[in-house]
Amino acid sequence: MNILTSIPISHYLLLCSLLFCIGVTGVLIKRNALVILMSVELMINSINLLLAAFSAYSNDPAGQIFVFFIMVVAAAEVAIGLAIIVLIYKTTHSIDIDVLNKLKW
Amino acid sequence: MFSNFIFYFLSILALYSGMMVLLSKKPIHSVLYLTLTFFAIGGHYILLNAQFLAIVHIIVYAGAIMVLFLFTVMLLNLNKDERSPKPFWVKAAAIISGIMLGLILIGVFRGYDLHAGQHPVESQIGLVKELGRILYRDYMLPFEVTSILFLTAMVGAVLLGKKEQI
Numbered sequence: 001m002n003i004l005t006s007i008p009i010s011h012y013l014l015l016c017s018l019l020f021c022i023g024v025t026g027v028l029i030k031r032n033a034l035v036i037l038m039s040v041e042l043m044i045n046s047i048n049l050l051l052a053a054f055s056a057y058s059n060d061p062a063g064q065i066f067v068f069f070i071m072v073v074a075a076a077e078v079a080i081g082l083a084i085i086v087l088i089y090k091t092t093h094s095i096d097i098d099v100l101n102k103l104k105w
Numbered sequence: 106m107f108s109n110f111i112f113y114f115l116s117i118l119a120l121y122s123g124m125m126v127l128l129s130k131k132p133i134h135s136v137l138y139l140t141l142t143f144f145a146i147g148g149h150y151i152l153l154n155a156q157f158l159a160i161v162h163i164i165v166y167a168g169a170i171m172v173l174f175l176f177t178v179m180l181l182n183l184n185k186d187e188r189s190p191k192p193f194w195v196k197a198a199a200i201i202s203g204i205m206l207g208l209i210l211i212g213v214f215r216g217y218d219l220h221a222g223q224h225p226v227e228s229q230i231g232l233v234k235e236l237g238r239i240l241y242r243d244y245m246l247p248f249e250v251t252s253i254l255f256l257t258a259m260v261g262a263v264l265l266g267k268k269e270q271i
Contacts, residue, residue, distance in 0.1 A: 002108070003108045003109065003112055003152055003153070004153075004226070006106075006108070006109055007109060007112055008219070008220070009219050009220075010214065010219055011112070011116075013214050013219075014211065015116045015119070015120070017207060017210040017211055017214075018120055018123075018207060019119065019120065019123055020206075020210070021203045021204070021206050021207035021210070022120070022123040022124060022126075022127065022203070023123075024202070024203050024206055025127060025199055025200060025202070025203030026126060026127045028199035028202060028203065029127060029191070029196055029199045029200070030127065031190075031191060032132055032183065034132055034135075034136075034174065034177060034178060034181075034183075035126070035127075035132055035135050037174075038126060038135060038136065038139050038174065039126070039127070041139070041166075041170065042123055042126065042139065042142065045142070045143065045146050045166070048146070048158075048162075049146050049149055049150070052149075052150055052153055052155045052158055053149075053153060055155070055230070056153040056154060056155060056228070056230075056231065059226055059228045059230065060230075061230040061235065061236060061239045064155055064157070064158055064230065064231060064236060065236070065239065065240055065243075065244050067155075067158055068157075068158065068161065068236075068240070069247060069251060071161060071162065071165055071166075072251045072254065072255070073251075073254065074170075075165050075169065075170060076254055076255060076257075076258035077258075078170045078173060078174075079173065079258055079259075079262045080258055080261050080262055080265070082173055082174070082177050083261070083262045083265035083266055084265060085177065085181075086177060086180065086181070086265075086266075087265055087266075089181050095181065095183070098191070
């Protein structure tokens with residue numbers, strides 16, 4: 001059940017590039033600040049998967065350690081980001097970025 | 106052969122639910138599709154024998170971050186959709202930009218010989234014991250610094266959640 005010899009690394013590169021581009025398109029298209037944050041999380045996850053794949057294919061544990069730290073930072077960032085979004089909604093009653101396009105409300 | 110099939114199935118699942126995150130009308134559907142994407146990526150980690158990462162990924166992302174998103178979506182009660190949507194040319198430009206980024210990324214790695222530095226053996230580096238040994242021996246300082254990062258994130262989140270004016 002060893003996929004390292006049967007699936008070339010280019011398949012993982014293709015999968016992660018497509019997931020990353022879906023995330024980028026999500027950040028550009030969507031107006032809801034929550035969905036934009038979710039698209040950023042999708043981008044981060046595609047990079048995590050790619051790092052883990054290269055780490056497995058090169059037998060180098062540094063990739064998986066890096067994924068561990070990226071997950072740590074992403075978790076902290078989501079907590080703070082959601083707190084900010086809830087605070088924005090409490091003061092302006094909207095999380096639509098086309099409405100919130102001024103630096104000073 | 107069976108693992109090939111699992112790889113392609115998980116890839117199609119991840120790509121499909123990633124697309125549905127964008128194409129959903131309601132934010133709650135986007136959150137649920139993103140959770141499905143995270144489970145598919147967790148399956149990919151198990152395929153790569155990165156067991157520690159798979160468990161941490163499921164616990165942190167599907168178990169904590171998605172629960173936070175669900176709570177926020179339900180707290181904000183975002184069912185009102187009466188605002189005017191983005192103009193069509195903006196959406197078309199964004200989709201074309203995404204497709205072009207995809208083509209650039211694919212075009213970059215097509216010309217490379219990717220088998221040069223690979224030593225694909227069934228290794229043990231994904232197991233908890235090996236990864237923990239390397240984490241606590243070589244990467245001890247970043248590990249301690251991330252604890253300070255978590256402390257600041259917790260302080261920031263509590264501060265942002267306070268009711269009274271500061």
